[in-house]
Amino acid sequence: MVERQATQHYGADDIVLLEGLEAVRKRPGMYVGGKDSRALHHLVFEIVDNAVDEALAGYCDHVMVTLMDDNVVSVADNGRGIPVGINSKTGKSALQMVMTDLHAGGKFNNDSGGAYKVSGGLHGVGASAVNALSERLVAEIHRDGFVWRQEYSAGKPLTDVEKVRPLEDGEPTGSIITFKPDFTIMDENDFNYATLAQRLREMAFVTRRVTITLRDERVRPFAKEITFYFEGGLHAFVRSMNRNRDALHPVVHAERDVIVEGKNQVTVGVEVAFQYTDSATVTELAFANTINTPDGGTHLTGLRAAITGVINRYARKAGLLKDKDANFSGSDTLEGLTAIVSVKLSDPAFESQTKVKLINPEVQGAVSQVVTEAFNEFLELNPREARRIVEKCMTSMRAREAARKARDLVRSGPSLLDSSTLPGKLADCSQHGENAEIYIVEGDSAGGCFSGDTLVALADGRHLSFLELIAEQEQGKQNFCYTIRNDGTIGVERIINARRTKQDAEVIRVTLDNGESITCTPDHRFMLRDGSYKAAQDLTNEDSLMPLYRKLSSKSDKGITLDGYEMVWSPRSNSWLHTHLVADWYNRGQGVYKKSDGDHCHHVDFNKLNNNPTNLHRMSATDHLALHRAHLTKTLHRPNTVQKWRVSRQSAAFRQAMSNRMKSPATRAKLSANAKTQWSDPSYKSYMMDHWRKFYNESEEYRAANRAMLMQAQQRHWSSETNRAEQAEHVRAYFHTHPEVREQFSQTAVEQWENPELRAWRSDKTREQWTPEFRSKRRQALDRTYYLKTMNALKRIELEYGTLDLAAYQAHRLQTRDKSLLRFDTLCNRYFEGNETRAYEAVAQFNHRIVSVERTNERMDVYDIEVPNTHNFALASGVFVHNSAKQGRDRHFQAILPLRGKILNTERARMDKMLDNNEIKALISALGTGISEDFSLANLRYHRVIIMTDADVDGSHIRTLLLTFFFRHMHQLIADGHLYIAQPPIFRLVNGKESEYIYGEAGVSEQDILARALERYKDPEKVKVSRYKGLGEMNPDQLWETTMDPQRRTLLQVTIEDAAEADRIFDMLMGSAVPPRRRFIQTHAKSVRNLDV
Template sequence: MSTAVEDAVDATGYSARHLSVLEGLEAVRKRPGMYIGSTDSRGLIHCLWEIVDNCVDEALAGYCTHVDVVLHKDGSVSVGDNGRGIPVDLEPKTKLPGVELVMTRLHAGGKFGGVSYTASGGLHGVGASVVNALSARLDVEVDRSGYTHHISFRRGLPGTFDGAGPGAPFTKESGVHKGKRIVKGKTGTRTRFWPDFQIFLKDATIALDLVLDRMRQTAFLVPGLEISLRDERPDEVFEETFRYDGGIAEFTTFLAQDPPLCDTLRIGGQGHFTETVPVLDDLGHLVPTDVARELDVDVAMRWGTGYDTKVRSFVNVIATPKHGTHVQGFDRALVKTVNEQLRAVKLLKNGDDNVTKDDILEGMTAIVTVRLPEPQFEGQTKEILGTSDANRIVFNVVCRELKAIFENPGRAQKLQHRAVLEKIVGAAKTRIAARTQRDNQRRKNALESSALPAKLVDCRTTDDRSELFIVEGDSALGTAKMARDSEFQALLPIRGKILNVQKSSVADMLKNTECAAIIQVVGAGSGRTFDVDSARYGKIILMADADVDGAHIRCLLLTLLHRYMRPMIESGRVYAAVPPLHRIQLTNPKRGMDKYIYCYSDAELRRKLVELERKGLRWKEPPQRYKGLGEMDADQLAETTMDPRHRTLRRIRIEDTEVANSMFDLLMGSEVPPRREFIIAGAAEIDESRIDT
């Protein structure tokens, strides 16, 4: 067996000696991006946050009231607080001083047991040790038990420096050095580190504006905590101190740029959950154990008159720029509660769609914070909260408290809440209108680019001679096919009366089969995008029956052309065919006379009959009254309506655009009373004998 293994090693040249084991902080120096994200300026400033967060954790625990940050001229950074100070006594298992343990071992600190810190930002226990590993030099001073204690490190290794700065001679040794005596009861920790530019890029720097923003943000999130910043790098030293007692309500006001639509709403509460975590037993084994957790929720929110949204989220004072489960719960609660309230005050009616999260967030500035022990983050950079129970607890708290705020307002708040709800409904209407416009444009583009309708009977030529007859009904289409000249005359049948587009939306028009077919066949677009030069036909001829229904169909077609293809009318390319109304069949025509005589109106019929009687000509009684184009045979239809040599066409013109617009609104619009008055006013002009009763 051993021989086979040795042969395998010899054959591949790969053996156990090629394997590497990274001890202590070597893993951090080997793969720094896993711990601080990058080795540029972003990673460098992340190191500063790790140390500052430890100070803020002391403040959250109630032991720290002041934090000092100094950016030194030599590129080092120091952070100090007046908290309890890192322990300096020996840890029982490792026999190392507490401060050395914290700075040299990953996942070591006071934030795991749930006794020292109930809520903290640096919960992975790797922050300080990572900064130590990536520093050319790191000094720690701890004030405890009446003395100042000192310890230094070089790239993660404890020891002493004989001089200032990272280049001083270094002696490796373990342990903490007790320094001068201090006032009894004084405590605190001061950490100063010099970044190791073997790891960081040479141009990595800490930007002052980013530090200021973070310091200000932290002061807002921890009311009463005073944070001082001193930048000694420029020629003129810069100093600023932050302290805010108003908390996140004051933070919300600071972030908001627009005038308020309502007062800042403050929502708070807590919830409990059980989490299974591995815990060391007496034998040193990790045992899965159910641990009871408490999660505190604190939210501040307000709506403004603007349209921008600012939602900031934090977990134990640590910003989560990519949010996480706590913001998911907040969003769900907003959508549920606001929709319920909108329906309660009748701003949303039955059948209306619910408003969406984006509608509600328009113009909102909100701070969502939660505090809990040992939150689960996605990655050491802590940009996303992963604790699943935060979603449920934040949802329940915000639903309950926001509902109470809406249902029990003061007099002034009632008007404010109404204004907020109306703004949300307005945002929803704007969104729906924009979506409808996009959908219409997509449908329109698809319509204009799709194949021509199968029912189109096209012609061969494409020049200005070409004519498109829009024919009423399939029966007339059959006759028109035989009567047309297929060289330049095309036919498009429509079924019945098309949609009245004057009182319909663009979306409804595009959905209508007959309207869509006409736009497709003309091929020049519609509305503002209509290009008359792209039209596939030189003329559009409306060919409907010579009766009331035919007149109505012509009106509907002209309404479509006027609203969506008006340049065709303005350029004189739209016509109405004039089919005959009567046919007189002569029984004794003279030589050279046509057997059939066509009349296009009742008055013309009467005049023609008188003329024939005077000439002694007889005709078959009664003269034929055409009820539709389908009653004609092909020769008759061609002779009377389609043949350019004999037909009569009525050109449709617009002499006064405003008058034309008002007339279409009057006859085809949605306002009924003006149309009724128009009909009543013209009733006296009707020939009652022509009414079929």
């Protein structure tokens, strides 16, 4: 029993009767299909349908549709005009009844004396529904010798039917309906000329010998106008649709009336035209009383059944199908068919007011009869063409086995929540249903990853494989990795979402110069020394990889006061940093504690190699020392520590180390500081000064040795008369053999600098450019360039010679004549404060290099992690890599399917070839719907299917190929509104701390969009502009913010306004016929706005 809720009043007064046309305004979707752009244009078609009904009755041969300013539309015909007299039953004007009463019209009386024997408007709803949804409507009727007029607002008459004036001699009768939609109800407010033109063109084909004109007076200075008139009817329509295809035979056309016996004798007018082409697609259009029925109906069923039956009977009769062969199926005989059927009957039955499907049962037999007779006759009279048709059907039958693969892919596949047999590259979401969506992206870079045994370097001192990370993640343990922060410094960051990203993936092996090998997918990106990324498959031995170097601290190193603590190399500062200080930065940045909480960082578990931020705590020096004294058993007094201390002091290495330490200036200085009180004794002071001077003099030779080595190398080269002479002679010889060059240079310089205007102009321009900000940025850029190029060259010398040979480096500088390669002493002074030792160490730690990249024959499951904020991490092998790109999504309801490269052009491919394509199979399997005649929306795993490609030529091509596939093989996915195109930004503008994203606009060039956006800034020259051509150029946070966040993104829904025109465009642009495509390109070449070359 239903549990009763709190009592609420529900009585007779709660029943509401919507009077007049209020029901239409309240629920427009029931009458015109909604409130969107399609419904807006449907208003025009309802009025046009009424005009065409006059043509079907034989009283009209011209319909005029006019688009005017302020979203006003006028539809005029030269028919009989809507009656204006008083209806005897209602006492109201017939015009007012038609325009204000639902189910009022002259099409309900189908007797022999009725006004309409055939009509598309059978519900009596069209005109009144348009009136109800119009802010203003004016009906002007030319009839009975006069012009009549009545005005309405929101479906209600504002005036009575008025007699305006007499008709002039020769002035035709007819109706002119002018209306402006009510945009408080309709969501869209722009009538599309192309949409209207395509539908009216279609009507003109179906209603032959009727002229239909579309005029757009919104265009200035001259209105745009097009007129449609076709003598050939459906025959001409089929020829027009196939003009970009190679036909197998002439168009088969038939037209006649069929009398259907039954309870009531019914006459059905049938016209059919069809033709086979070499295409693999089927194009079908069906009309009932000139109204396009996109969902088909009984007339289309009759056409298909007749064609299949005729071909099977002919093939058996001609011996083309043997007794052992099965009959052709409906799909076999439809492939490559372009067919149009149009029926006219007095009482058509549709599923709804929008008339998308015909349901009259008597129509099927009538159409089948006409098609069978006409097609039988054609095949008998044209045996050569008949054989070609049957052979095409045989090829389709052989391809039917390939279609079974698609069915098996779905039927034997997973349930909606089971991803065990989904494509390995699919990054699925955890929830499915109404809110679920899948992004189809180009390139497997969205999911590059590593073998499960690949080790990741962790901040706690361990190296764990991806499989081990997943296991610890499931146990709730938080791990941290090394990362390169956005400012180029070394850092640590959380590891999240450790997971398997692909099953049975292709992998390659990358070998580094340190002997380490990495197994990963070809597309995984490695970080280069300059902070950019490069796919593994594209790496060469010329590439310089961002390195991870670590060591344990030693008090013997200058400035180091701690022993045995991990240190990590920072590529930005070219220095060693204690890892616990790097982790301390993380904690302070996250607000875990403040620097003022204490001067010391304490390792909570007393393990000084565990530098997880969660293992660090700041405290005062006093408290820290007291804590360690209280826990000596965990530190210095551990038995193993004591034993290790004893053994170490008994070794010769320890004694030598102590000796070396005592000789070092740093140790001497420390001892001196500790013994300052002794210096008050003059005799002691004198003694110490004598011995120190002796030690200093001895040490000076050693300290001078390194400087002397560099100086000697330079002097060795330039002290050679040969070297100096060669360089001088090279310059002298060039100008000797080219005296005209010297003269030309001289003369040009004199002429230029004698011009005072030029000197003034150049001075002004230089002054404008060299602002303090520009000088600073230029200096930074040059410093960065000089540093990276010099360090890279020094590293190459080190690798080639086994040591840093400065003489070889100097020779390399002179040979290449590259002024951006600094002298070694300049490098030391500029970047290392004159410290040569630091410079040598920086070269040693500068990068890693590639030894080889090898293809393997292996396929395996691969894994990855996500790293928030920085999106890169270090492998234990010593290099940094990008993490998976999937963190830009919400894993709960957003899935990502990466497709490698450009998919197959399905416009040209047969079904069997198409289903052998791995990317197509992955797409079919991920969506779960099947394809073509096996397509079922009931199994669709995602409510929104979103195409997301780069904003470049390749991205546009991939998007077009995907649209072709969906249009040809998952047509209903588009028709039901499930297909979308993501709209990523094309520019990012940064002005100080503020930034904004700029999106593309249809018909507007990128240059114009950018110029218009920059106009909003006071100083456009200071605005930093970033152009996004690839999605990979955005970091994951930007991708989420601009393209994937449902609250802020923009999606373009893919719709089909006109199936016939869409079919023609796809066939022309993606089909095999070249001439039509060439003509299209030549015609539109001058209108190209964004040419990518």
